[in-house]
Amino acid sequence: MTEPWLSADDIAAHLGVTKDTVYTWIAEKGMPAHKIGRLWKFQASEVDDWVRGGGAAGNAADGAEG
Template sequence: MPEPWLSADDIAVHLGVTKDTVYSWIADKGMPAHKIGRLWKFQASEIDDWVRRGGADASGPSPH
């Protein structure tokens, strides 16, 4: 069964941050997101991988 697409609200809850933080991370830190019409959609596996690689660190994505 394919992984469901999640909304910005869903990802914010998943990560324990605000929706504004999610939008900021898309713009400033390269958070993996897919624009579908006017909406941003996410897959939890992509977000989890991004976080593990250091994407949400204050210094930005890790160079690895």
């Protein structure tokens, strides 16, 4: 079965961060994301692997998330 594509809102909720943090991570931390037209789309498995590999660690935006 094919994994569904998630929106920026969906992946932010999945990770428990704001959408602004997601966009910052795309630009500054290389978060796995795919641009389709004007929209960013995500695969939860790719993002989860990225987080487990330390991709989100050490970002100043983390502190604002609580």
